[in-house]
Amino acid sequence: xxxxxxxILGARAGDYVDAAIDRAFVHDGTGVLTLEAWKDMGxxxxxxxxxxxxxxxxIVPANNSTTAALQKELREFARKQGIHFSDIGGGICHQLMxxxxxxxxxxxxxxxxxxxxxGAFGAFATGVGATDMAAxxxxxxxxxxxxxxxxxxxxxxxxxxxxxxxxxxxVVSKLGMDGASYQALEYIGDGTKSLSMEGxxxxxxxxxxxxxxxxxxxxxxxxxxxxxxxxxxxxPQVPEPCTYTNEVxxxxxDLEPVVAVPPRVDSARPVESLEGLHLDxxxxxxxxxxxxxxxxxxxxxxxxxxxxxxxxxxxxxxxVLRKAADKGVLSTIVAAxxxxxxxxxxxxxxxxxxxxxxxxVCLSTANRNFTNRMGIGGSIYLASVATAAASALKGxxxxxxxxxxx
Amino acid sequence: xxxxxxxxxxxxDIDTDVIIAGRYLRTKDxxxxxxxxxxxxxxxxxxxxxxxxxxxxxxxxxxxxxEQAAVALKEAGLVAVVAPSFSRIFFRNAINxxxxxxxxxxxxxxxxxxxxxxxxxxVSCGGARTLIRPLTTxxxxxxxxxxxxxxxxxxx
Numbered sequence: 001x002x003x004x005x006x007x008i009l010g011a012r013a014g015d016y017v018d019a020a021i022d023r024a025f026v027h028d029g030t031g032v033l034t035l036e037a038w039k040d041m042g043x044x045x046x047x048x049x050x051x052x053x054x055x056x057x058x059i060v061p062a063n064n065s066t067t068a069a070l071q072k073e074l075r076e077f078a079r080k081q082g083i084h085f086s087d088i089g090g091g092i093c094h095q096l097m098x099x100x101x102x103x104x105x106x107x108x109x110x111x112x113x114x115x116x117x118x119g120a121f122g123a124f125a126t127g128v129g130a131t132d133m134a135a136x137x138x139x140x141x142x143x144x145x146x147x148x149x150x151x152x153x154x155x156x157x158x159x160x161x162x163x164x165x166x167x168x169x170x171v172v173s174k175l176g177m178d179g180a181s182y183q184a185l186e187y188i189g190d191g192t193k194s195l196s197m198e199g200x201x202x203x204x205x206x207x208x209x210x211x212x213x214x215x216x217x218x219x220x221x222x223x224x225x226x227x228x229x230x231x232x233x234x235x236p237q238v239p240e241p242c243t244y245t246n247e248v249x250x251x252x253x254d255l256e257p258v259v260a261v262p263p264r265v266d267s268a269r270p271v272e273s274l275e276g277l278h279l280d281x282x283x284x285x286x287x288x289x290x291x292x293x294x295x296x297x298x299x300x301x302x303x304x305x306x307x308x309x310x311x312x313x314x315x316x317x318x319x320v321l322r323k324a325a326d327k328g329v330l331s332t333i334v335a336a337x338x339x340x341x342x343x344x345x346x347x348x349x350x351x352x353x354x355x356x357x358x359x360x361v362c363l364s365t366a367n368r369n370f371t372n373r374m375g376i377g378g379s380i381y382l383a384s385v386a387t388a389a390a391s392a393l394k395g396x397x398x399x400x401x402x403x404x405x406x
Numbered sequence: 407x408x409x410x411x412x413x414x415x416x417x418x419d420i421d422t423d424v425i426i427a428g429r430y431l432r433t434k435d436x437x438x439x440x441x442x443x444x445x446x447x448x449x450x451x452x453x454x455x456x457x458x459x460x461x462x463x464x465x466x467x468x469x470x471x472x473e474q475a476a477v478a479l480k481e482a483g484l485v486a487v488v489a490p491s492f493s494r495i496f497f498r499n500a501i502n503x504x505x506x507x508x509x510x511x512x513x514x515x516x517x518x519x520x521x522x523x524x525x526x527x528x529v530s531c532g533g534a535r536t537l538i539r540p541l542t543t544x545x546x547x548x549x550x551x552x553x554x555x556x557x558x559x560x561x562x
Contacts, residue, residue, distance in 0.1 A: 016542065029431060033473050036434060040555040042562055059432060067432045113471040113495055129473040129499035131554045138558070143544065177419050178465035181491055211465060213494055264419070349428035349470070370423040370469060372446045 030111035033130035047140030091317025100230025122219035154191025164199035181211035289365035290316030301389035418463030439478035456483030467496025504553035510538035
């Protein structure tokens, strides 16, 4: 009678455990500070370099000499220490860890708040800071408080143009920005069966926006089929009856396309209520919505048409880019007048190409719309891929048409 | 461990983007973070941090895992943060860099003296004492050492 988090961590909610970490990753942003903390600890060695990953995604390729120097040091460290390494253009850390690395039942930590994304595989995946990560490099362990769990019970299936992002934003709005603080979210119920692996990753990605420590799906046939593509045979995780601190029920068929209004992620409103809002930029990508299915959906909507507002599309990994090129998705997007960026985080955190100007409005498929995040004085509205595509064609916020998602 | 400082009052959901913006992260120079701390919230706030205690609303430090946020506050001379709740990654980061963070309710009046007694588990704001959620033994040990890295070196 345990939640999935309790099963994986081997203890009860509220207990503190010293957990052996199966996989730990940093990116070029947090990796620099992790390496500094590790040095500050007296260069204590690496307990399990084969479990560690350094994945460049935040400022890729390097934008100036300072960044280049920081990346050079980290790159050389990774190679010297035998740490798994992905250079510029390889892709976003959460995407790469989801391309056949993380397996059900594992304990995974990332030096990035969206590390909860990997919980979609039925792993316990959570974010830590740089010093915690340095201690994990050194010891292979970290302390964790076993979280209480909120059950998100899903029924039905999406209708019309609704997609996983609309569910994710709706859940965050129902719970509030700290509604799941220190807790885990478990997505349960028959409705989960209709969600693709990529859709699940979008949903768990936003768990941290409600303050959650992680978001989890039980591994099932969808998980098994996805991981088989990467040569892994995994068993489904069968849910046990367990106690949730709270349960939220959502019929997927009741959802509609929503948009989160700045500067809060928990401010989802129907797209319809803000239709016509002027846009200066549309951005499709990130660890939330830069996967192949996302690009494919975007292409299906803009095919044979032209965007009328500057639109940046960034695949979340080199593999996504390759697949998009192979299947003709990329040429459709380019023909529609979009700009393609290097696989990575792009302008999501306002530190690299695609930053918006004072007074500008960006419709983004990312996960945060905080003040000034994508550029000083700019505003960020968060929405689904279908909403982004429909809006890019009109230059204003637009409700995606019903048949777009099919 | 006893701490004291003058109160700076802030609201709920203070995110790490406003503590230190993404555009200042690509450096190892901690002074850069100190210079730009809270720039997008209130550019004058950074200068008031030395010797102060931030008394904030719920969910302090939400958003990005960037440890630079906790480092910037610590290096700027902030004594502690008191809030009813913290975002969990920020909370761990703060302890790890030796910045005391206290979960408690405090009626905040700007400039009031805030006294924190981590051993007794109480906070006093403008004379009104309330209980705080006790830190674990491990967290207190890290704070006493000035952070996880100094503790690690000491144990070597």
